[in-house]
Structure formats: structure tokens, C-alpha cells
Amino acid sequence: MIDKLAWVVVQNRRFLATRSYGKSQFYLPGGKRESGETDQQALIREIQEELSVSLNPESLIPAKVFRAQADGKPLGVEVQLTCYWGETTGTALASAEIEELAWLNSQDKSRCSVAALKVLDWLVQRGLID
Numbered sequence: 001m002i003d004k005l006a007w008v009v010v011q012n013r014r015f016l017a018t019r020s021y022g023k024s025q026f027y028l029p030g031g032k033r034e035s036g037e038t039d040q041q042a043l044i045r046e047i048q049e050e051l052s053v054s055l056n057p058e059s060l061i062p063a064k065v066f067r068a069q070a071d072g073k074p075l076g077v078e079v080q081l082t083c084y085w086g087e088t089t090g091t092a093l094a095s096a097e098i099e100e101l102a103w104l105n106s107q108d109k110s111r112c113s114v115a116a117l118k119v120l121d122w123l124v125q126r127g128l129i130d
Helices: 039-051 106-111 114-125
Strands: 002-008 014-020 061-069 078-085 098-104
Touching: 002 039, 002 114, 014 114, 039 078, 039 098, 061 114, 078 114, 098 106, 106 114
Parallel strands: 002 078
Antiparallel strands: 014 098, 061 078
16 A cells, blocks of 8 residues: 545646656645654645645645555555645645646546546536536
């Protein structure tokens, strides 16, 4: 099991996704905890590194936990995404290992990783994206 944290943000009925250098699929922004970090600390650090924006710690609210086959890993290796809603200061820009940002909706399913697709479907079911 690969344990990751992810930030879910929706604007104009689309959700924010990121694509790392050398990858073809889009993922939710976020990453893994470092030793001793809380979910909140790790997510704030990862979003700052990847998107050059500051998540407001008081705004972080648990969204949902998703499990899916991990991309590029042997069959049966899963990723667990613990997702949070949260507000930021600043404008998101691709930084560090992130090559591209995209605002996706249900028309972009083929561009999503397996885990991002689960989040996309959940957002559609909740009526938050088209």
C-alpha cells in the first residue's frame, strides 16, 4: 500500500490535477508524509513544493479516502489517497516535479490516473463537476 495525501480543489465545475515530468497521466496534487509529519503538515508542504501556493491550515477539511491500483506498480499494489478540501493563498503554478497543471472534468477521463479517475467520478456523483 502506497499511502498518499491529496488536495481536492474544484473551480468552475472542474478539478485541479497535475502531471509530473515523464508521466502521461494526471494525478491529484499532494504526496507522501515525511517522518513525524501530520497529514496537515505533509499536505501543506507538498502543495507548497508542487504548486507554489500556501494551504490555509484552518481550512483543511477531510474529503474522502480512495484506494486504487497504483500506476506503474505491479498488479495488486494499491495507492491510498487521503483527500482534503482546503483554501490557498496565491495562484497555483507548476513547480518542482510538476510539469503541467490542468482543470479536468468528466470529458478528461482518459487523461486521469486510476486514483484520479475515482476522485473524478466521486465529484461527478456529488454534482460538483460536469
